[in-house]
C-alpha cells in the first residue's frame with residue numbers, strides 16, 4: 001500500500017508579464033487502489049498540477065510538498081519520479097521524430113525496470129495490449145506520436161500505462177477529444193491496469209462522461225488553483241447538473 | 256538583372272544569444288529572399304539571382320582566382336582547399352573495392368566517352384580543376400529492368416591531391432542503388448555525373464565517412480528523364496572539410512527527385528552541401544530534405560538550397576527543407592533556402608529552415624517515462640537524424656548509418 005500526498009502546494013510559472021501564481025495551496029492524498037477524479041473548468045490549473053507532479057521544468061514550486069510514501073518527490077528528477085512509480089498520461093503527447101514506438105517502449109521499460117525485458121514475453125505483452133486498445137500492429141514501427149490522430153495519441157498513452165505498470169497514474173484529460181468508442185476503449189485500458197495491479201489513479205477531467213466508465217472513489221472540484229470542494233461520486237452528478245459556475249463565482253468573490 | 260543586396264554578415268551576434276529553447280524557423284513560398292535561420296549566429300538576406308544563369312566551364316583556367324566573395328565560396332574555408340581549387344591534381348586511376356549485383360557493371364573509360372559533360376558542367380573553380388585533371392572516369396552502368404546494385408568503397412586515396420570523375424549511367428527502365436562509400440584519408444576534388452534514363456528508378460548515396468583530416472570537394476550533376484525517379488542522398492560524418500554539392504535537373508516530364516542529406520559535425524569540422532534542384536520539365540516533383548547535428552567548438556555546417564522552377568515546369572510540386580540540431584556552444588549552422596519560380600502554373604512550392612536546440616518537451620516526455628536525461632538526449636538526436644535515414648530505403652545501408660550515428664554520439668559523449 002502506497003500513498004501519494006500533496007500538501008499546501010503553491011506553484012507559479014514565468015510568463016512574459018512576470019511570475020504568475022497558478023496553484024494556491026493544493027491538498028490531496030491518494031492511496032493505492034483508489035481512483036480520484038479532479039474536475040474543474042479550463043484554466044483552473046489541472047494540467048499545472050499534473051505537470052508539477054511529473055516534474056516539468058516550466059513549473060516552479062514556491063512552497064508545499066509532494067511525497068510518495070514519505071519520499072520527497074520534488075527533490076527527484078523527472079526520470080527518477082517515473083522510476084519511483086509515477087506516470088503522467090499527457091493531455092498533449094509529444095511527437096518524437098525518428099524514434100519508433102517499439103524502440104521507445106522497450107527503452108522506457110528497460111529504464112523503469114532497471115533491466116531489459118525478456119524479449120519473448122515483452123513482444124507478447126506489447127502485442128496483447130495493442131490489440132486490447134485496438135491499435136494496429138503497424139503502430140509499433142511508426143514514430144512516437146508522429147502523425148497520430150488525437151485518439152491514437154491517447155491510446156498510446158494508455159498503452160504505456162499498461163506496459164510500464166506504475167504505482168500512481170495521473171491522467172490529464174485523457175478523455176478530451178475522444179469519440180464514445182475511443183473513450184470506452186481507453187477507459188477499459190485504465191480499468192484493466194487497475195485490476196491487474198494496485199494502481200492509484202488521479203483522473204483529471206473537464207467533463208463527467210468518462211466517469212461513466214471509470215468509477216471514481218473520490219471527487220475533487222478544482223477551481224482557481226485549489227480544491228474547492230471534495231466528496232464521493234455523487235459530487236460528480238451534481239457537477240453534471242449544475243456546472244462549475246457556483247464555485248467560480250465563489251472563488252472570484254474571495255480573491 | 257538588377258543589383259541584389261549582398262548576403263549579410265554571419266558572424267556571431269551577441270545581441271542574439273542562443274537560448275536553450277531557441278528555435279528559429281523560416282518558412283515560405285515564392286521568390287522572395289529567405290532569412291537565414293541560425294541559432295548561434297546572426298541572420299541576413301539572401302540575394303535573389305537566377306540560379307541557372309551562372310558561368311560554367313570545364314576549363315579551370317576560365318575561372319578567375321577564388322577570393323572567397325563568390326556566392327559559391329562565401330561560406331567555405333577556401334584557405335583549407337587552396338590546392339583542390341587551383342593546385343595540381345593527380346587525375347590517374349585510383350584503387351577501389353567494388354561489389355555489384357544484378358546488371359551493374361563498373362569500368363574505367365577515357366575522357367572521350369560521349370556521356371561526359373551531358374549531366375552538367377562545373378560552375379566553380381574546384382569542380383573545373385577536377386574536370387581538367389582527370390585522366391579516366393569511373394563508369395557505373397545499370398541496365399535491364401531487374402534490381403541492380405553497386406557499392407564502391409574508396410578507402411585508399413591517401414593524402415595526395417586528386418581530381419576524379421565518375422559517371423553513373425542508369426539506362427531506361429533500370430532500377431538500382433549505387434553507393435559511393437568513402438573512408439580513410441583523402442584530398443579529393445571530383446565530379447559525379449548521374450544520368451537517369453526515362454522510367455528508371457535510381458538511388459545514389461554518397462557516404463562521407465572519411466578519416467579526420469580528409470578534404471573533399473564534390474559536385475554531383477544529375478539529369479532525370481521522363482517519369483524517372485532519382486533518390487540522391489548525401490551523408491557526411493567524417494573529414495575536416497567536406498563539401499558535396501548536388502545539382503539535379505528534373506528534365507523529363509513527370510520526373511521525380513528526392514534529395515536527402517544527413518550530417519553530423521564535430522569540433523572544427525566543416526560540412527557543406529549546396530543543393531540545386533532545377534524543375535525543367537512539366538509535372539515534376541521535388542523533395543529536398545537535409546538534417547544535421549552540430550556539436551563542439553568550431554563545428555560548422557552550411558546548407559544552401561536553391562530550387563528553380565523553370566518556365567516550362569507547369570504542374571510542378573516542390574518542397575525543400577533543412578533542419579539543424581545544435582548540441583553545444585561554439586557551433587555555427589548556416590541554412591539558406593532559396594526558391595525561384597518562373598511559371599505561374601504550379602501545383603505547390605515551399606521551403607522551410609529551422610535551427611535550434613533540443614526540444615525540451617521531447618526530453619520531458621522521454622524522461623517522464625523513466626528514461627534518464629543522457630539516454631533521452633541521444634534518443635532525440637538519433638531520432639532527428641534517423642528521420643532521413645528511414646527514407647533511404649536500403650536496409651543494409653540504414654543499419655550502417657545507424658551505427659555511424661551511434662559512433663558520432665559515442666564520440667561526442669566522451
Ligand SMILES: Nc1ncnc2c1ncn2[C@@H]1O[C@H](COP(=O)(O)OP(=O)(O)O)[C@@H](O)[C@H]1O
Pocket residue numbers: 013014015022040041042043044045046047048049058
Ligand atoms: N506556459 C504557460 N504560459 C502562460 N500561461 C500558462 C502556461 N501554462 C499554463 N498557463 C496558465 O496557467 C493557468 C492554468 O493552466 P492549466 O494548468 O493548463 O489549466 P487547466 O489544465 O485546468 O486548463 C491558465 O490561466 C493558463 O493560461
Ligand SMILES: [Mg+2]
Pocket residue numbers: 046047048091172173
Ligand atoms: Mg489542462
